[in-house]
Amino acid sequence: MKFDNNVGRLQRLMAASIAGIGRRYAVLDALTLKSGDKIIDVGCGAGQLLGHLAKAVGETGQVLGLDPSADQLAQARAGCSEFTNISFLEKGADDTGLPDDCCDAATSTQALEYILDVDGALSEIQRVLKPGGSLVNISILWDHFRFHGAEEGLNNKIHDAFRAHCSHQMLPMELPGKLGRLGFTHMKDKSLAFVITRRDQNSPALYTENVMANFALTQGVSEEEVADWRSQLATAEKDGRFGFASFPVLTTAYLSS
Numbered sequence: 001m002k003f004d005n006n007v008g009r010l011q012r013l014m015a016a017s018i019a020g021i022g023r024r025y026a027v028l029d030a031l032t033l034k035s036g037d038k039i040i041d042v043g044c045g046a047g048q049l050l051g052h053l054a055k056a057v058g059e060t061g062q063v064l065g066l067d068p069s070a071d072q073l074a075q076a077r078a079g080c081s082e083f084t085n086i087s088f089l090e091k092g093a094d095d096t097g098l099p100d101d102c103c104d105a106a107t108s109t110q111a112l113e114y115i116l117d118v119d120g121a122l123s124e125i126q127r128v129l130k131p132g133g134s135l136v137n138i139s140i141l142w143d144h145f146r147f148h149g150a151e152e153g154l155n156n157k158i159h160d161a162f163r164a165h166c167s168h169q170m171l172p173m174e175l176p177g178k179l180g181r182l183g184f185t186h187m188k189d190k191s192l193a194f195v196i197t198r199r200d201q202n203s204p205a206l207y208t209e210n211v212m213a214n215f216a217l218t219q220g221v222s223e224e225e226v227a228d229w230r231s232q233l234a235t236a237e238k239d240g241r242f243g244f245a246s247f248p249v250l251t252t253a254y255l256s257s
């Protein structure tokens with residue numbers, strides 16, 4: 001899925017919602033950054049995490065925001081204009097153009113699962129990390145990501161269509177093996193699962209529903225069915241039986257020294 005134009009706009013609204021705030025807090029808590037560190041945010045999107053990282057590493061440190069989407073990076077640049085220690089790389093994760101062993105830490109939030117050659121991206125992260133460097137990643141267990149409240153057959157159809165939006169549905173389950181083979185140790189997983197029962201403007205449910213509806217149309221689901229699904233979710237919310245559950249996992253690992 002490309003994060004340009006309307007999808008990018010919805011993704012940024014989602015990242016600004018309560019779920020995005022929670023994820024940024026969890027990443028900052030898991031990273032042990034200090035003044036002078038250099039960190040890369042892989043798939044930084046609109047860069048909501050970058051300012052926090054910039055403050056953590058201070059003026060002697062450096063933050064790199066990498067994303068292949070010019071649209072996302074334009075937003076990130078605008079949002080980070082007050083920081084002098086953030087730079088941007090309009091590149092894919094598998095080819096950063098950075099020298100070996102140059103970063104103290106790497107982080108990524110809901111990006112690695114979109115990359116077809118995720119092994120290439122992880123190898124590149126390993127290459128640019130210094131020995132002993134840390135990686136903090138959040139990816140979603142998409143098999144456990146679900147709206148509730150619409151009629152089962154239609155609900156399944158929309159969710160089945162959405163599977164094609166990302167390349168690795170269950171990446172957190174595969175990361176320990178992949179990272180272990182690249183020389184990472186001390187892998188730890190933490191569930192950031194959440195449940196939402198409302199579709200208000202501070203809820204990722206509203207924006208995710210929009211993204212899924214648009215995506216379903218590109219996968220051949222009819223406009224009537226998509227509209228019906230959305231109207232069933234709205235009715236379910238009114239009746240107090242709407243739910244949206246997501247299961248992000250935060251993985252921490254360290255590159256062997």
Ligand SMILES: C[S@@+](CC[C@H](N)C(=O)[O-])C[C@H]1O[C@@H](n2cnc3c(N)ncnc32)[C@H](O)[C@@H]1O
Nearest residue numbers: 003015043044045069072092093109110111115
């Ligand atoms: C769901 S957004 C997450 C953005 C941000 N990390 C956040 O939490 O708000 C996924 C991001 O991954 C980026 N992305 C897609 N393919 C990528 C690749 N090959 N390398 C790096 N980033 C990629 C997209 O452009 C998009 O900005």
